[in-house]
Amino acid sequence: MAQPARTSIKRSIGTILYRDFAKNKLIYLMALPVMAYYIIFHYGPMYGLVIAFKYFAPAKGILGSPWAGVYWFREFFNSYFIERLIKNTLLINVLNLLFSFPAPIILALLLNELRSERYKRSVQTITYLPHFISLVVICGMIHDFTSRDGIINDLVVFFGGERSTMLLNPGLFRPIYIVSEIWQGVGWGSIIYLAALSSIDPELYQAAVIDGANRWKKIWHITLPGIMPTIVILLILRVGSMMSIGHEKIILLYNASIYDTADVISSFVYRKGLLESNYSYSTAVGLFNSAINFMLVILANWLSRRATDHSLW
């Protein structure tokens, strides 16, 4: 520090880089495998997206395959499936947003109103449970319960209905999907809101009581505003992933006779790409999907920053 000012001004970029490296070389050594992982397994596939613009043949490699321009995109936009795929993807997501997004918020509010701490903890432990059951088992149970002689059909018959294999009925796919989604996720989803609830200053409630507020008023004027930032952030994330419904659950549940309501973009990409080895086409469809997603995240974030002051960045 006692050095004359002249030298510190003259420090070149090279010196800065060198000093930083000399001081932090162990840090950079640690960063090496991590950055290598991200470059190879995240940016590698991003480079692989090039095949969406090529006639990719595995034997020729990415560089050796001839260019196709936007051929595959045009193919997709003109295909018979595009309308159905976009409709299904959006519809399942919108329904999911409508029903399974508010469910954990409501559960958290109800749990918060319980007077017995022990009862609250039991409800929590039990509702977290389905989160830990694997998707394969959940879907296996759905297959079994909705089958012709499954338990749900027993109940349908009891109330005077007819037996049917429910997963063969296109009209029932979305309800089955959404209900099972809520069943599995409501408890787990409520954790984050309970965390937000616990950070609300108790003095606010005391002040409200002194001002004569009843319980509804406390919920409306203190609790809800208190968890609003959390709700907004999670909503942005949800809207941002509007077009990216996971393919895993769809693949485990659907079959050719309900593609009309069940086939979504990601399951289509999986079928075209991995089952039919139509790599360039499916990559183009996948890229179209991720591009829309990316724009949705940015849009949702921008909207929320303007409307509520809460945003991801």
Next chain:
Amino acid sequence: MQIKRSLGEFLFDHANVLFLLGLMLVTLYPLVHVLFASVSAPSRLISHQGLLLLPLGFELGSYGLVFKNPMIVRGYLNTMIIVLAGTTTNLVMTSLGAYVLSRRDVLWKKLMMMVIVFTMFFSGGIIPTYLLVRNLEMTNTLYALFIPTAISTYNLIIMRTAFMGVPYSLEESARIDGAKDFTILFRIMIPLSLPVIAVMVLFYGVGHWNSWFSAMIYLRKRELYPLQLILREILISSDTTQMMTDVGGMDKEPVGQTVKYATIIVATLPVLSIYPFLQKYFVKGIMIGALKG
């Protein structure tokens, strides 16, 4: 201070308790149904209709068939290997990354952070990833199941937040004593962030235990199949024939049913019996992730 409840509040409190009781029942019933069905007598189960409030008889024969199935035993073993190797890889890589990103005055940190966070919003998608893994000749090896997913960026950020919460004075005094970065990471950061590490073990471990999709696309050799992929054959494709070569023709269908249920129990019980003990940790972990993420 004792506040009198109005009639409305009184009714609300009771309705709330009842509603949540109903929710617990609805959550538990499907599992209880599976459990009861798995120990029921196959012939009675097949003619039974409606809710199962008690097991129909008590037989463990279906569990015998499950444990005698070489594919299930093999799948269990493979899953154990994947969970162990995968979670270890995840933890090492995630803590290295979290340590780097939690440092002050590292010149390239901002750039590294941007490179990493960008992958949360944009990815190459499954086809390019699949082709990459194939080009690296990782298909048909268990590496394909945990190397491409070595770090979850979301978990990395949770762990970084935890490391940033460790008091700087501890690190400083260790440095004066001559400790280098590796010592600081393994002797200070990790031991002081144990609750978060526990959450990571749970998240990553359960993730590996439940994963099936990458195994389905990367593995052709059946002897490498993890448990979930075997389960998929049994539960989704309803293929229980292999397990019942020594069950007589007439009994195949009823026994097939109970075997399915027993398989679900065998595959689900290990995870379900550990999570309640880790509950207070994962709640904390999610809070850290939520507040700072």
